[in-house]
Amino acid sequence: MLQSLKAGVNLVLIGALMTAGCRRKEGCTDPTASNYCRDCNRAKNEVCEFEYAIAFWFDTTFARYLAQLGVDTLFLRISDPDPQGNPKEVWHSFYHRSEAFLTEPSCEDSKVRKFLFRYRIADMPDVCGGGGGILGGGGSRCWRLSYSAYYPGAGEIRGGYITVGPGSTGCEKVQLR
DSSP, X not given: OHHHHHHHHHHHHHHHHHHHHHOOOEEBOOTTSXXXXXXXXXXXXXXXXXXXXXXXXXXXXXXXXXHHHXXXXXXXXXXXXXXXXXXXEEEEEEEEGGGOBSSOOOTTOTTSEEEEEEEEGGGOOEEEOSSSTTOOSSSEEEEEXXXXXXXXXXXXXXXXXXXXXXXOOEEEEEEOO
């Protein structure tokens, strides 16, 4: 009797271990995601997070233009529209006119002003494609951020949109000119 009870307990323990071992671990299986789960064997796209850098720079020609305007410091701003379409600032930085680049920098250059954007595909509010940005095709989900370079008193000097979404990885350089 005791032996059959032991065998029953062992069988239950083995069954519990096998069930736990077969449980499918959920997580992000996209290797380009910042929260990639190497051990996960089941994907849930809404948990994948991505990082994208937007790097701003300007050359000496633009620096001369700033000098003509009497602008010493150029301010940078990235905005993300709220659900009503009003701009909501999410990042700001600045350059002094003397910080112009002689040649086009790389995204890794420490002097480049960078905005690191972290996003989840499921949170993308816009439908983009076709024109502008770096995305191709129509109807894919994306973020459409606006940027502006401005100087208090002189207003906006340069501005535009940056489209970030599936297929956009790494870093996009925005030349102010």
